[in-house]
Amino acid sequence: MKIALVTIHKVTNYGAVLQAYATKVALSKHGEVSIIDYQNRHLAQHMDLVRFELSVHGIKMLAHDLLNLPNRYKLLLRFRKFISSNMSLTNEFKSSELLEGKADNFDIYVCGSDQIWNPGVVSAIRKLDPIFFLSFVKSDSKKFSFASSIGHHQYSEDEKKEVRKLLKDFSMISVREKDGQIKLQEILPEKDVYHVVDPTLLLSKKEWYDSFNIKEEEPNENYILVYSVPRTTLIKKAIEFFAKKLDMKIVAIDRMLLPITKIDMHVRDAGPNEFIHLYANASFVITDSFHGTCFAVNFEKPFACISANEKANRQESLLELLGLRERIMYKENDFNTLPSLVDYVSVTRKLEIIRNASLQYIAAAVDK
CATH class of the missing domain: 3.40.50 (Rossmann fold)
Structure with missing residues (x-):
């Protein structure tokens, strides 16, 4: 066929x-x-x-x-x-x-x-x-x-x-x-x-990892991965907050000439392969992107989903299905209430269904 x-x-x-x-x-x-x-x-x-x-x-x-x-x-x-x-x-x-x-x-x-x-x-x-x-x-x-x-x-x-x-x-x-x-x-x-x-x-986490030749093992260095599309003021504040809270280096992936804010590493030339590897090895994810949220969930990463106002409907729809609505940050005060870990036993079961x-x-x- x-x-x-x-x-x-x-x-x-x-x-x-x-x-x-x-x-x-x-x-x-x-x-x-x-x-x-x-x-x-x-x-x-x-x-x-x-x-x-x-x-x-x-x-x-x-x-x-x-x-x-x-x-x-x-x-x-x-x-x-x-x-x-x-x-x-x-x-x-x-x-x-x-x-x-x-x-x-x-x-x-x-x-x-x-x-x-x-x-x-x-x-x-x-x-x-x-x-x-x-x-x-x-x-x-x-x-x-x-x-x-x-x-x-x-x-x-x-x-x-x-x-x-x-x-x-x-x-x-x-x-x-x-x-x-x-x-x-x-x-x-x-x-x-x-x-x-x-x-x-x-595709399951295993299918993605197998397709991109990724072995699940302890990373050489813990880092927060930032993937932002609209680069809102709120995500810049989120980067500052979680970098201090988690005490990790910040790696930002985007195609812009200048970094989103003060970070440790700005990856401007990543292709799809490099993108998947950066996600797979991240310890925490901050994103305002719908697909950024998809990969954080699928790869079982603790994450903060930053609302881009009216453009957050796709993230809301997905996270509602998975019982993760509390991980959407609409304002700066929400950062303090975000649980550090995600119950991925429950979430992955829902995702499989x-x-x-x-x-x-x-x-x-x-x-x-």
Whole structure:
């Protein structure tokens, strides 16, 4: 059976690339999986050595990339190597080529996780991209979604009509956030919309470690790993608080030229492989990222999840399922109440239950 996956896969975002990898691995249990190498220019620009657009933000981005050129060059090499080695990509396709039927040789089509249904993520002008709703697939072909995400976007009435039209002939639909399930269920009351885990959680800790040749052993040095995307004031305060409380060095992983705050080690050129190893060897994690939270939980690390305000819905949905809602920090006073350890016997048991349910969803969707 030949399965085509459409997702966000060619960007310098750890969560996006690793969720694409995990989705491919999970689907591979049911057939030969290829990721359609769809060329969405808004997303593809993340792989440019030097990025530029005609705006104030674009000029700042250009200056940043030029100043950070050696690190960015090494980072892109590592991402490209991982993607080419692990993704089983098709030829590159523009949207017009897909609509012409140049990828019509698959038995099943799946649109996968990450924020593919959030117009603010996939489009410079904040428009829905029909390709990520499998609009190019023939009407008689089987198609379903797995853990697709709307993020924190609120659909307008016109967008709701478009989404309804695009999803009406899906055999099964699933999303990775509870509020996304509610939003789509209102748009498609006649269909069942399932809530499943993020693809990075489909693989167990052991599966990740085995895939990346990681041996579980005592680290040479204890450190707090910081993985921040929006770099809020609250996470900077969290770094200062937990560094002092735990008396450990701070290792921060991000692509920015300057460190988030005063830290011991700033890793700016890590690829997906280095990212996984840094997580696996960390003693404590501070993150405001959804995927950062996923890996902390899956790798059984004590962690502090720092709220990024309205963007925390994905973390809230996940941690609610696992009984870990108290690990979300909304304000500085919350730091003092965070338990030092996590009962991972209980948490991992819950995670295994929802992981198995999500794998069963995939099996049912393939067979339907």
